[in-house]
Amino acid sequence: MNTPKNYRWRKFVDQFMRGSAVVATGCAVIPLIAIIGYVLTLGASALSVQFFTDIYQPPNMAQAATDGSEPAFDPNDPFAGIGATQDGAVVGDGSNPEANVYAGAPVGGVLHGIVGTLIITGLGLLLALPIGIFAGIYLSEYRNERYATIVRFCCDVLSGSPSIVAGVVIYVLVVIQSQQFSAFAGSLALMILMIPIVTRTTEEMLKLVPESMREAARGLGAPTWYSTFTVIIPAALPGIVTGVMLAFARGAGETAPLILTVLGSNVMSTDLFAPMASLPLLTYRYTESPYPGENTLAWGAAFVLMMLVLVMNILVRVATRRRAGASR
Amino acid sequence: MTMRSAMTLSRSIGFADLVGTRTRTRPATDSVNAKIEVRNFSFFYGNFKAINTVSMDVPANHVTAIIGPSGCGKSTLLRAINRMHDATIGARAEGEMRFDGVNVYDQDVDSVLLRRRVGMVFQRPNPFQLTIFDNVAYGLRVNGMRDKKLIAQKVEESLKRAALWDEVKDRLFKSLGTALSGGQQQRLCIARAIASNPEVILMDEPCSALDPIASLKIEDLIDDLRDQFTIVIVTHNMQQAARVSDLTAFMLMNRATRAGELIEFDQTDKMFTAPSDQRTEDYISGQFG
Numbered sequence: 001m002n003t004p005k006n007y008r009w010r011k012f013v014d015q016f017m018r019g020s021a022v023v024a025t026g027c028a029v030i031p032l033i034a035i036i037g038y039v040l041t042l043g044a045s046a047l048s049v050q051f052f053t054d055i056y057q058p059p060n061m062a063q064a065a066t067d068g069s070e071p072a073f074d075p076n077d078p079f080a081g082i083g084a085t086q087d088g089a090v091v092g093d094g095s096n097p098e099a100n101v102y103a104g105a106p107v108g109g110v111l112h113g114i115v116g117t118l119i120i121t122g123l124g125l126l127l128a129l130p131i132g133i134f135a136g137i138y139l140s141e142y143r144n145e146r147y148a149t150i151v152r153f154c155c156d157v158l159s160g161s162p163s164i165v166a167g168v169v170i171y172v173l174v175v176i177q178s179q180q181f182s183a184f185a186g187s188l189a190l191m192i193l194m195i196p197i198v199t200r201t202t203e204e205m206l207k208l209v210p211e212s213m214r215e216a217a218r219g220l221g222a223p224t225w226y227s228t229f230t231v232i233i234p235a236a237l238p239g240i241v242t243g244v245m246l247a248f249a250r251g252a253g254e255t256a257p258l259i260l261t262v263l264g265s266n267v268m269s270t271d272l273f274a275p276m277a278s279l280p281l282l283t284y285r286y287t288e289s290p291y292p293g294e295n296t297l298a299w300g301a302a303f304v305l306m307m308l309v310l311v312m313n314i315l316v317r318v319a320t321r322r323r324a325g326a327s328r
Numbered sequence: 329m330t331m332r333s334a335m336t337l338s339r340s341i342g343f344a345d346l347v348g349t350r351t352r353t354r355p356a357t358d359s360v361n362a363k364i365e366v367r368n369f370s371f372f373y374g375n376f377k378a379i380n381t382v383s384m385d386v387p388a389n390h391v392t393a394i395i396g397p398s399g400c401g402k403s404t405l406l407r408a409i410n411r412m413h414d415a416t417i418g419a420r421a422e423g424e425m426r427f428d429g430v431n432v433y434d435q436d437v438d439s440v441l442l443r444r445r446v447g448m449v450f451q452r453p454n455p456f457q458l459t460i461f462d463n464v465a466y467g468l469r470v471n472g473m474r475d476k477k478l479i480a481q482k483v484e485e486s487l488k489r490a491a492l493w494d495e496v497k498d499r500l501f502k503s504l505g506t507a508l509s510g511g512q513q514q515r516l517c518i519a520r521a522i523a524s525n526p527e528v529i530l531m532d533e534p535c536s537a538l539d540p541i542a543s544l545k546i547e548d549l550i551d552d553l554r555d556q557f558t559i560v561i562v563t564h565n566m567q568q569a570a571r572v573s574d575l576t577a578f579m580l581m582n583r584a585t586r587a588g589e590l591i592e593f594d595q596t597d598k599m600f601t602a603p604s605d606q607r608t609e610d611y612i613s614g615q616f617g
Contacts, residue, residue: 210454212450212452212454213454213456213457214415215412215448215450215454216450216454216455216456216517216520217456217466217470218412218415218443219410219412219443219447219448219450219521219530220443220444220447220448220466220467220470220520220521220524221440221441221442221443221444221445221467221470221471221524222440222466222470223440226470230456230458230466230469231456231457231458231466234457234458235456235457
């Protein structure tokens, strides 16, 4: 065979390019794997039955509950045990005789956080769904190009804007006005973040449905709203569901807007108009905690949050696939 | 085939005086049996004139074929009959398209109601991603039919009419319409179109995506349906036009204006044996396009 004169060079370039692509792909995947692995190893050690069934336990109370001793200090006194202790020693200087109390194994659980996240995110999604889906239908089925371009642009800006902005807006408009941090305010903030995601995916998925379907329905004398709900949306449903799950995952993971709206809570609360616990807030607060036990809880809460989104994703996918495949 | 020709002839005799060689000059009062009267009809996409002053009478309960090379405006004309262009931005009509004497482009004509009376079968089979049953029942439900027994009865009737019943009766609720073969899908679409009992069925090259055997089945079906429906069919296939239609219209794009024009409209037998326009003869004998 006749070998071209720069054959070796070309071969080298080919292999170099291929190698670069592989390395770059690896670099892109490593952070993801590292995060999942880290959360898994640290979070898994916090997992126990109690972790899912119990709510927050103050470390000293937990210690008292396990060995039957008196609490080291009055749990109802918010300043007890902070700064000077009974011996006059300062917490964390190593000479503190109660150090073992704080260093104890993680106690308590995050049930209040799981419930709170489901309520806040679920309500946010419930508020965002009708708006997002109908806006998507407008953009795809009833489009007036001039308005559609504006709406589309606004959606893209909104979905790209930092989530703290949504938090600040609701803080000013709702929390300050009502003089009350509340789960509902958090849901509103999450709704703002979810609407553009639902709108844009709905629009894109509806546009993927072939024009011939619309023509067929039109040819049978179906008004646009009728064909949209009986033919177009069912055909696009798996894609729309993916978008909704994306919105749920985004909302469930948001922390910044919740700090300004929901505040967080250490007790089980299902009151929509009061502060409520949520997994990202627990993760945030417990990570900052000086108690190693609470740090472990934070990893556990992060782990549960990831699993929650994953399980929701799988469940919804199985449900929609079964629905779509049933008649095939 | 000879018998079919004979039938076609006998059926067309009543229109010998109705359909002249130059329909566009015919006065409207003569069109007693015309289901659709096209009068000086022009159609525009924005500033582009796609068809120019077409006039023709489509008789009831006959098959009328529209033939012509690509780009001659035959599909545009067909779709203009039930205002399928309404969703196209910049599309507008001039002249009259009368359906049972009423201009369908009058402001008080509701396009949705019009399409319930003028059904359509498309070039590519386009069943919905629904079960076979729901596909056929779609038009019925659009029309507000809620009686389940009646719907089931109509679906069965339509599928039988479309010669599809025996092939799908065991899986009406199990299979999606999209899971059928191409030919079956097209017959399903015809069943869907005839279920709600329209008066006119428009067919836009219904066989162009099908193999010859499936095409033949559709042609047999069209033959069956002519007693009950007025059918207008656009086709690229001249043999098909000759086989299925009673009347044939030949359209051609005007080279200067690029607008489609009606060249000749006559009984199919005459069009294919003794056309009066040289351009028709050229096209039919394959010396054109």
